[in-house]
Each structure stands twice: as structure tokens, then as C-alpha cells.
Amino acid sequence: MMRSIVAFATDADGDWTARLDCGHNQHVRHNPPFTNRPWVTSEEGRAGKLGQRLDCARCDAFELPGAASAYRRTDEFTADSIPAALRRDHTTKAGVWAKVVVLEGRLRYRVDATGTDVVLTPDGDPGIVVPELPHHVEPLGRVRFFVEFYRVDDG
Numbered sequence: 001m002m003r004s005i006v007a008f009a010t011d012a013d014g015d016w017t018a019r020l021d022c023g024h025n026q027h028v029r030h031n032p033p034f035t036n037r038p039w040v041t042s043e044e045g046r047a048g049k050l051g052q053r054l055d056c057a058r059c060d061a062f063e064l065p066g067a068a069s070a071y072r073r074t075d076e077f078t079a080d081s082i083p084a085a086l087r088r089d090h091t092t093k094a095g096v097w098a099k100v101v102v103l104e105g106r107l108r109y110r111v112d113a114t115g116t117d118v119v120l121t122p123d124g125d126p127g128i129v130v131p132e133l134p135h136h137v138e139p140l141g142r143v144r145f146f147v148e149f150y151r152v153d154d155g
Helices: 043-047
Strands: 002-010 016-020 025-029 053-055 068-073 096-111 116-120 127-129 136-152
Antiparallel strands (some): 002 016, 016 025, 068 136, 096 116
């Protein structure tokens, strides 16, 4: 998924990384370089690339950023109480991640744009919701679940 560069920093090895608006970091310069990006070595060059979009493989893999922290959780929903908005495509805001956690039963989690169609259960992994990516859920019989929201603090 294409994400915008919001900042730059060096990692523990001194290699340049781009901080993306999704909260992931992506290497943009190694020593020796894997990809020739001479603009990375100057402050002016990096400043000129702010806002440029890079393909984020970690978003493609539905990987919650390691620096993400939970800040809100919904009430528990059942097949009878699930809001209609969750049953049709909807998105989270920019920078907002979520986990769909099933406590009982089974819940189908679909992301049509990526072909993702999984059945979430209490024994399995939660459904990871990527910022701004349309998705929806469908109860498969009796179910009880909640959604927990995450964000990555700046810095």
C-alpha cells in the first residue's frame, strides 16, 4: 500500500529510514546502498521528499506497527447488536489501526481490495485493520467481539 513519508531518522546502524504516515519505518538508504538514492544524504534532499509516497510492505502484510498503542475500545458486540456500519465497507481514519478481537463464536473479516477473507475465532489471531483500507465484518452465527483502536504517537 502506498504511504506518505512524514519524517526521516537513522537506525541503530546509521542507515536512513523514512517514517511513513501509517506508523511504519522503511529503510531508504543502506551502506552500501541497495537502491541509489543520493538525496537521502542531505537535509535538503530529505526535506524535498516529505510527502512522497512509498509502497509499505508491512501494511500489505497487515502488520500493526510496533510503536502502536491502544487508546480506545468499543463495547462488546453480538450478532444482534453489531452496528450496520460494521457490516458494510468502512474505514478508519488516517493513522488509526485496529484489532477485531473475537471472544466467542466466529466472525468473517473481509478486505475486498486485498482479497482478504478470513474467519476470526477466539483461538486465532485478531483481525488487523489497516488505516484507510475499506473492510467489513459478517457474523457467522452467535458471536461476541470488540474492536480496539491503536495509533502511533509522533516521535
